[in-house]
Amino acid sequence: MSTDPLPAAAGVPVFDLDAAWRLHPQVSLRPERFGALLYHFGTRRLSFLKSPALLAVVSSLAGEPSARAACRAAGISAADLPAYTAALARLAGSQMICPQAGA
Amino acid sequence: MSPPPGPAPASAAAQMQAQPLPLAEQFTRGLAAPICLTWELTYACNLACVHCLSSSGRRDPRELTAAECRGVIDELERMQVFYVNIGGGEPTVRPDFWDLVSYATSHHVGVKFSTNGVKISPAIAARLAASDYVDVQVSLDGATPEVNDAVRGPGSYATALRAMENLAAAGMAGFKISVVVTRQNAGQLDDFQAIASRLGAQLRLTRLRPSGRGADVWPQLHPTAQQQRQLYDWLVARGEQVLTGDSFFHLSGYGQALPGLNLCGAGRVVCLIDPVGDVYACPFAIHDSFLAGNVRSPGGFAAVWRDSPLFASLRQPQSGGACQSCSAYDSCRGGCMAAKFFTGLPLDGPDPECVRGHGQTALAAVDGAAAPRPGGDHSRRAGRSPRPVPVTIGARPPDDTFSPAGRTARRIPDHACDQNPLAGFDPGTGSSGDPGAALHGY
Numbered sequence: 001m002s003t004d005p006l007p008a009a010a011g012v013p014v015f016d017l018d019a020a021w022r023l024h025p026q027v028s029l030r031p032e033r034f035g036a037l038l039y040h041f042g043t044r045r046l047s048f049l050k051s052p053a054l055l056a057v058v059s060s061l062a063g064e065p066s067a068r069a070a071c072r073a074a075g076i077s078a079a080d081l082p083a084y085t086a087a088l089a090r091l092a093g094s095q096m097i098c099p100q101a102g103a
Numbered sequence: 104m105s106p107p108p109g110p111a112p113a114s115a116a117a118q119m120q121a122q123p124l125p126l127a128e129q130f131t132r133g134l135a136a137p138i139c140l141t142w143e144l145t146y147a148c149n150l151a152c153v154h155c156l157s158s159s160g161r162r163d164p165r166e167l168t169a170a171e172c173r174g175v176i177d178e179l180e181r182m183q184v185f186y187v188n189i190g191g192g193e194p195t196v197r198p199d200f201w202d203l204v205s206y207a208t209s210h211h212v213g214v215k216f217s218t219n220g221v222k223i224s225p226a227i228a229a230r231l232a233a234s235d236y237v238d239v240q241v242s243l244d245g246a247t248p249e250v251n252d253a254v255r256g257p258g259s260y261a262t263a264l265r266a267m268e269n270l271a272a273a274g275m276a277g278f279k280i281s282v283v284v285t286r287q288n289a290g291q292l293d294d295f296q297a298i299a300s301r302l303g304a305q306l307r308l309t310r311l312r313p314s315g316r317g318a319d320v321w322p323q324l325h326p327t328a329q330q331q332r333q334l335y336d337w338l339v340a341r342g343e344q345v346l347t348g349d350s351f352f353h354l355s356g357y358g359q360a361l362p363g364l365n366l367c368g369a370g371r372v373v374c375l376i377d378p379v380g381d382v383y384a385c386p387f388a389i390h391d392s393f394l395a396g397n398v399r400s401p402g403g404f405a406a407v408w409r410d411s412p413l414f415a416s417l418r419q420p421q422s423g424g425a426c427q428s429c430s431a432y433d434s435c436r437g438g439c440m441a442a443k444f445f446t447g448l449p450l451d452g453p454d455p456e457c458v459r460g461h462g463q464t465a466l467a468a469v470d471g472a473a474a475p476r477p478g479g480d481h482s483r484r485a486g487r488s489p490r491p492v493p494v495t496i497g498a499r500p501p502d503d504t505f506s507p508a509g510r511t512a513r514r515i516p517d518h519a520c521d522q523n524p525l526a527g528f529d530p531g532t533g534s535s536g537d538p539g540a541a542l543h544g545y
Contacts, residue, residue: 026235028183028185028211030135030136030183030185031135032129032134032135033129033132033135034126034129037134037138037185039138039185039186039213041185041186041213041235041236042235044213044238046138046185048126050126
């Protein structure tokens, strides 16, 4: 598995997969049939997770030392990792998740 | 937070990118709980807006007590309803209003409330500015007193402006100014924006519905076809700067979709709880045909949301009917159910304000007098505080009055059309092919 940082795709910020992340304390997460909905009480923005697998990753974040470990714990394969990294980058960009240290 | 689910299937990413249904389709099948809901706390109101969606004015003696309201909030917390849009009537005239707001926010249910501003004193404004979990919408239906007061009543412009000045002075950044777009104010969009900019507020435009007392004034007040086109262009140019509550999705038939999910969320992602606990599919549909149940019944709100036969039917795939063959159908989805219903049009036909003009044709073919009447009139009784019929607004002909005789003296509240929960919706997460643009409802 490569540990190089992923290049930023168009409009998607670089995401540190080896840092520890968590759901933002002002975010409420609700599982739904298709994945989950998230609402940020601070920014008043709604977002969603498009698959149960991504929900599993996000739910694992707080209990794992890194986002990479959370992906592994959720059963994400190396081949699928870039797609999940991009999704996590978007969540970080909209403050739905934040670094554990900064929480 | 619940414990993380077990390991995902190996094909997780493929599943993300080739999901069975687009998100909007997922939403039309209904969610486990509303994203948000409109909760009208009282039918009492100090105003008597001619277009009031809930025909408010007088308090109903059967209104939910404070204890019952707290019970509803407890349920919403358990269901993880993210926030409620509180309206009325004028919700702030309930003596227990501020306590209920505090109760909701301390139970993880966010509050956005709509007001005509009557109770927004400097002290209240300071209190509101201090809470992250409360958002305020002040209703204003004209950028000038003449245009506003003709719809909302004498003095209502001054009341709203004073409230907004108080909010701005208290540092309540980003409060909303909520405007129902009418034939009279459609030419004032830049003026509304200027007011919002001056006060550090965000503008929110919503659609005039033929609901409640609005049924009586809709024929005269709804924007002309030309105004609709100008409104659409204005909204497209401003993108996410201006909120719409997703209420103009019927205008997507012009081409580019407006920000938002562009779907009817009635009974699927939103609903209405009225002051007596009745649950309707949406705030614009107060009529027995759209009544799903009551929060006082066994099982409470959760059972209504989950088990109501009405909601179950709304979550089934809908027929496009006469609209199915139209090239705009994929974007406008046939428009607003309530707008069709209260103008006497079939629910599977065109919206009365269809951008292709099919609504006008359809309206000409139906007997408007036979259209269903909105239910639950709580207007103040005629004669109690008569108001002049506005007859000289804008360029309308002098005989073009807002209200037929007999209804002109009714009093109403304003009510915010804050319905769609898709405020700040960010569909960019989790899949390629998403624009990443925020959808916003309110």
